Amino acid sequence: MVKKMEGDFILMESSEIKQKIKEFLEKYIKNVDLSEDQDIFQSRLVNSLFAMQLVLFIEKEFKIKVENADLDLTNFNTIIAITAFIERKQNNEN
Amino acid sequence: MKIERTDEQQKHQEIFKAFIDKEIFPYADAFDKNESIPTETIQKIAAQGWFGATIPKTSGGLEMDTISWGLLCKEIGRASASLLSLVTVHYMVCQAIYKWGTDAQKQLWLPKLAKGEKIGAFALTEPEIGSDAKNVGTSAGYTDGAFELNGSKKWISCGQIADVFLIIAQSDGKPTAFIVEKNTPGFEILPINDMLGFRAAMLAEIHMKGCIVSEHNLIGKIGFGFSHVAGAALDSGRYTIAWGCIGLGQACKEASINYATQRKQFGTYLKDHQLIQQMIADMITNLEAAKLLCYKAGYLKSIRDPQMIMATSMAKYFAAKMAAKASSDAVQIHGANGCSSNYPVQRYMRDAKIMEIIEGSNQMQQSLIAKYGFMGI
Numbered sequence: 001m002v003k004k005m006e007g008d009f010i011l012m013e014s015s016e017i018k019q020k021i022k023e024f025l026e027k028y029i030k031n032v033d034l035s036e037d038q039d040i041f042q043s044r045l046v047n048s049l050f051a052m053q054l055v056l057f058i059e060k061e062f063k064i065k066v067e068n069a070d071l072d073l074t075n076f077n078t079i080i081a082i083t084a085f086i087e088r089k090q091n092n093e094n
Numbered sequence: 095m096k097i098e099r100t101d102e103q104q105k106h107q108e109i110f111k112a113f114i115d116k117e118i119f120p121y122a123d124a125f126d127k128n129e130s131i132p133t134e135t136i137q138k139i140a141a142q143g144w145f146g147a148t149i150p151k152t153s154g155g156l157e158m159d160t161i162s163w164g165l166l167c168k169e170i171g172r173a174s175a176s177l178l179s180l181v182t183v184h185y186m187v188c189q190a191i192y193k194w195g196t197d198a199q200k201q202l203w204l205p206k207l208a209k210g211e212k213i214g215a216f217a218l219t220e221p222e223i224g225s226d227a228k229n230v231g232t233s234a235g236y237t238d239g240a241f242e243l244n245g246s247k248k249w250i251s252c253g254q255i256a257d258v259f260l261i262i263a264q265s266d267g268k269p270t271a272f273i274v275e276k277n278t279p280g281f282e283i284l285p286i287n288d289m290l291g292f293r294a295a296m297l298a299e300i301h302m303k304g305c306i307v308s309e310h311n312l313i314g315k316i317g318f319g320f321s322h323v324a325g326a327a328l329d330s331g332r333y334t335i336a337w338g339c340i341g342l343g344q345a346c347k348e349a350s351i352n353y354a355t356q357r358k359q360f361g362t363y364l365k366d367h368q369l370i371q372q373m374i375a376d377m378i379t380n381l382e383a384a385k386l387l388c389y390k391a392g393y394l395k396s397i398r399d400p401q402m403i404m405a406t407s408m409a410k411y412f413a414a415k416m417a418a419k420a421s422s423d424a425v426q427i428h429g430a431n432g433c434s435s436n437y438p439v440q441r442y443m444r445d446a447k448i449m450e451i452i453e454g455s456n457q458m459q460q461s462l463i464a465k466y467g468f469m470g471i
Contacts, residue, residue: 024400028469048228049403049462051321052329056400068196071315071322 146208
């Protein structure tokens with residue numbers, strides 16, 4: 001897989017980020033064929049603890065910090081949105 | 095994951111134990127009887143820096159590792175569940191601000207909370223809303239850069255003495271968290287006394303009538319008050335309660351062994367009666383099992399693994415049940431003496447029941463754990 005190099009960081013391709021997110025979400029969301037633009041919160045697919053688990057997953061897996069200013073559902077509600085959010089944060093933090 | 099303490103953690107444990115044995119353990123029955131923890135005791139805890147145990151050094155805290163923090167909660171829980179309650183709710187507020195506060199809010203609050211200049215309390219529960227927490231009825235209407243809070247909170251630990259409260263309300267129907275100072279006009283605190291356990295936790299009922307707070311007091315964003323802000327706080331609370339139950343279980347074990355070694359019936363010491371041995375054996379084994387769950391939760395917290403949330407829920411559930419059984423058996427072993435105020439085991443039993451209810455009842459933890467199981471994770 002081709003990766004972009006920036007300084008000492010190796011940035012994942014969007015497709016790789018999406019795949020990792022999908023794998024994580026599929027642990028919590030069963031029996032649903034999760035599409036990339038499906039709203040995981042609106043469709044009531046997850047419980048109240050999931051929000052914090054998702055934050056922890058994003059922080060650990062992609063080595064970014066989710067902070068006050070990032071608290072916007074449009075950063076977290078679909079696979080596409082989470083991917084875009086991670087890429088934005090990685091570009092800002094690197 | 096290592097389950098042995100590092101040299102630093104061992105050193106911490108010794109310091110915690112020495113302080114608690116001298117300053118808290120001998121007075122815990124009096125706290126319970128008087129239904130309060132003296133200001134001087136709280137000041138002594140503050141002087142140790144323990145109100146800022148987990149806060150980063152840059153914000154005036156000790157930046158303690160997760161296991162050391164657990165060991166401190168264990169030692170406090172061994173002596174006084176009421177004091178553990180104070181430390182727990184303060185920590186919950188600290189963690190919520192640390193994780194979701196703005197830089198300005200962190201700069202304003204964390205150093206004061208770390209030094210114990212300000213004591214924090216967590217206000218989620220209401221007279222009509224307990225476990226169904228995201229449906230709280232307290233409202234927070236927004237106009238011109240400020241929110242108007244209206245509603246009531248109940249069973250708020252340390253509400254009688256706290257300086258700042260993390261209030262969960264609904265803003266336009268969305269769960270939202272606020273930091274509110276006790277002197278805010280329209281914010282009334284009423285003490286609750288004569289509880290079964292945690293009698294020195296200085297519980298309060300709070301009434302907010304036209305209580306105006308600036309938008310700068312909003313923690314996190316509108317709509318994130320329950321899932322993220324209270325979520326971070328409750329996970330933190332479950333962790334300290336789980337470790338506190340380890341301390342409580344240890345106190346039950348030590349009291350029971352001590353009593354069974356000294357008390358004679360039918361010409362032999364209680365320790366030589368097999369039915370007493372059975373209770374002691376279960377106490378020891380369940381205590382060790384609960385401790386391992388706490389170590390696992392602590393380890394996952396230290397690496398900020400998403401599984402830490404469920405590991406903490408399981409640790410809290412198991413440890414609370416363990417403490418309830420251990421304390422009930424401790425009273426049984428002590429017989430009539432255990433039912434009297436001459437021995438602390440009756441307090442342990444009363445406090446252990448509360449452990450099964452606070453920061454998510456046993457039944458709420460069971461429900462979460464079962465759902466997690468059905469996910470196959």
